[in-house]
Amino acid sequence: MINETEKMIIAGAKLLPTDTAIYVGTGMPLLASILALKTHAPNLLFVYEGGGVGGQPSGRLPIQVSESLTYEQGTIVGSIDYVMSLAQAGWIQYGFLGGAQIDIYGNLNTTIIGDWEKPKVRLPGSGGGADIASFCEKTIILMRQDKYKFVKEVDFLTSPGYLTGDNSRDDVGLPRNTGPYRVITQLGIYGFDEVTKKLTLLQLFEGCTLDDVQENSSFPIAIANDWSYLPPPTAEEVTALRKLDPHGLVIG
Amino acid sequence: MSEKNKNKIHGWVHPDDMRAYRLKHKSMVKKNKLTTLSEAIKNGVKSNDYLVLGGFGAVRNPMAAVYEIIRQEINDLTLGGKASQNDANVLIASGNVTQIEVAYAFADEIRGLSRPARAAVESGRLKVLSEMTNAGFQWRFTAAMKGLSFYPTRTSIGTDTLHYSGSKTITDPFTNKPIELLPACHPDVAIIHVHRADKYGNCQIDGNVTIDVEIAHAAKHLIITAEEIVSDEVITNDPALTKIPFFVVDSVVEVPFGSHPNQVPGLYSFDENQWQIWLDASLDDKKIKDYLTTYIHETNDHYDYLDKIGSIKVLHELQKIEKGLSPYPKVARRG
Numbered sequence: 001m002i003n004e005t006e007k008m009i010i011a012g013a014k015l016l017p018t019d020t021a022i023y024v025g026t027g028m029p030l031l032a033s034i035l036a037l038k039t040h041a042p043n044l045l046f047v048y049e050g051g052g053v054g055g056q057p058s059g060r061l062p063i064q065v066s067e068s069l070t071y072e073q074g075t076i077v078g079s080i081d082y083v084m085s086l087a088q089a090g091w092i093q094y095g096f097l098g099g100a101q102i103d104i105y106g107n108l109n110t111t112i113i114g115d116w117e118k119p120k121v122r123l124p125g126s127g128g129g130a131d132i133a134s135f136c137e138k139t140i141i142l143m144r145q146d147k148y149k150f151v152k153e154v155d156f157l158t159s160p161g162y163l164t165g166d167n168s169r170d171d172v173g174l175p176r177n178t179g180p181y182r183v184i185t186q187l188g189i190y191g192f193d194e195v196t197k198k199l200t201l202l203q204l205f206e207g208c209t210l211d212d213v214q215e216n217s218s219f220p221i222a223i224a225n226d227w228s229y230l231p232p233p234t235a236e237e238v239t240a241l242r243k244l245d246p247h248g249l250v251i252g
Numbered sequence: 253m254s255e256k257n258k259n260k261i262h263g264w265v266h267p268d269d270m271r272a273y274r275l276k277h278k279s280m281v282k283k284n285k286l287t288t289l290s291e292a293i294k295n296g297v298k299s300n301d302y303l304v305l306g307g308f309g310a311v312r313n314p315m316a317a318v319y320e321i322i323r324q325e326i327n328d329l330t331l332g333g334k335a336s337q338n339d340a341n342v343l344i345a346s347g348n349v350t351q352i353e354v355a356y357a358f359a360d361e362i363r364g365l366s367r368p369a370r371a372a373v374e375s376g377r378l379k380v381l382s383e384m385t386n387a388g389f390q391w392r393f394t395a396a397m398k399g400l401s402f403y404p405t406r407t408s409i410g411t412d413t414l415h416y417s418g419s420k421t422i423t424d425p426f427t428n429k430p431i432e433l434l435p436a437c438h439p440d441v442a443i444i445h446v447h448r449a450d451k452y453g454n455c456q457i458d459g460n461v462t463i464d465v466e467i468a469h470a471a472k473h474l475i476i477t478a479e480e481i482v483s484d485e486v487i488t489n490d491p492a493l494t495k496i497p498f499f500v501v502d503s504v505v506e507v508p509f510g511s512h513p514n515q516v517p518g519l520y521s522f523d524e525n526q527w528q529i530w531l532d533a534s535l536d537d538k539k540i541k542d543y544l545t546t547y548i549h550e551t552n553d554h555y556d557y558l559d560k561i562g563s564i565k566v567l568h569e570l571q572k573i574e575k576g577l578s579p580y581p582k583v584a585r586r587g
Binding site for chain 1: 307308309310311312333335354355356357358359361362363365370373374376380383384385386387388390391394405406407408409410411412413416421424427429430431432459460461462463465466515517518522574576580582583585
């Protein structure tokens with residue numbers, strides 16, 4: 001029986017093309033990226049914000065974005081300045097993000113719940129999240145979906161999605177042709193409308209319904225005319241994933 | 253020019269004032285700067301200082317120095333939370349930090365969120381001064397190293413992260429689009445842990461240099477802790493390997509296993525056993541107090557601490573794990 005985390009990671013891996021550089025963080029993003037590397041995308045170039053580029057880790061999953069394993073059998077190891085400059089200059093096309101809250105334009109909150117001056121819950125902050133969200137051509141957001149996570153207005157806009165929609169992202173000065181590409185939740189995969197930049201359902205996981213999508217969001221979600229069901233993960237994909245995380249560090 | 257910064261700028265100094273400071277306090281003459289950890293911390297870290305710790309995440313952190321700050325009860329520190337994890341979380345849990353600038357803090361990456369660090373903010377005991385991104389904090393130190401008052405970037409324009417960062421938005425005179433100016437950051441004191449240094453403070457770092465070259469040049473006072481003090485020739489034989497030069501350094505201390513329980517790339521791995529003990533303790537205030545008492549307050553120095561965590565048997569195993577000669581143990585996580 002495949003769990004929701006495994007389902008989301010496999011879906012994330014399949015979205016990655018074969019000829020790109022990806023900004024990876026530890027946890028689900030790393031597992032999705034390594035799964036893609038071991039299956040359909042053997043040339044995927046990993047960039048870690050700790051400074052490692054092109055690492056081909058063996059043995060275990062890196063648990064820190066700056067540890068030596070991130071540049072094992074790699075290409076170059078630099079600094080935070082080096083990899084962040086690569087990102088700002090457009091060398092890193094893809095990136096994964098997560099969040100505690102998301103709004104209809106893909107803006108993310110990883111900073112606080114409540115009021116910034118006196119937060120109810122303090123979260124880690126941007127880290128490299130807002131950098132990835134600002135600089136990568138296509139970001140893929142992996143997060144669970146419910147009414148408290150899919151919100152009308154994020155409590156704190158940590159990382160930029162399409163801001164207030166339409167051309168607002170370009171207008172404020174963020175790099176052209178960047179922004180959220182897909183959102184993967186336990187229910188399905190979403191994209192963003194080309195003009196309005198509003199979140200739109202593209203695909204559902206089997207067993208989930210259009211009602212589930214709306215019931216687990218505080219904002220209305222558009223449904224693509226040609227929406228479809230995702231093909232279920234194959235036994236080979238599930239086996240490959242579990243082999244990468246034998247102790248269930250990420251997949252539970 | 254529109255000023256969106258809501259918060260006061262911390263750590264910023266006029267570049268000319270920094271030039272004058274360096275002229276007065278730094279020397280271009282090679283001097284023996286070797287001292288003990290106790291002396292280096294006593295003379296270098298004062299209450300109310302703005303402190304920045306080197307390394308990134310839980311890799312190559314000056315943990316021995318963190319423990320010594322706790323032993324000496326140096327309080328009311330302002331911390332630069334630049335991808336800060338175990339170093340910051342221990343220092344916050346022990347109550348030595350009252351203010352923090354945050355790019356990333358209050359968590360240990362895959363190991364989970366840090367309860368005591370979050371509780372410190374949520375209770376008001378720890379004040380968050382500003383928010384920024386990992387690139388943003390890096391480039392604040394870059395500006396400081398380059399003798400500039402700001403660094404321009406396009407990261408996070410249009411976000412609350414920028415709004416609370418102390419940065420300013422102007423129109424880029426070339427593109428005519430908005431651009432963000434990050435204020436330079438000059439910590440009062442920085443502590444950086446390196447693989448090897450000579451007695452003058454010339455440092456070699458293997459692998460990832462993280463933000464440490466810039467932090468070393470940005471800080472007013474710089475303490476180096478090194479796994480090993482090497483002879484002068486190790487530096488002069490291959491100056492291309494020098495990442496931090498002696499003239500920015502104020503004191504040098506030899507501290508083997510100075511990053512324990514964290515990693516030093518190529519030398520030793522994370523101590524997952526000690527990590528689990530800390531993570532278990534961090535679930536409860538009383539247990540945190542016991543942990544700090546056992547491992548820090550009741551140990552006289554770092555050698556004493558190393559004896560307590562298992563001494564040579566444990567440390568040698570961590571070296572073997574890092575070299576791939578022993579299997580990696582179960583990864584510690586917050587329960």
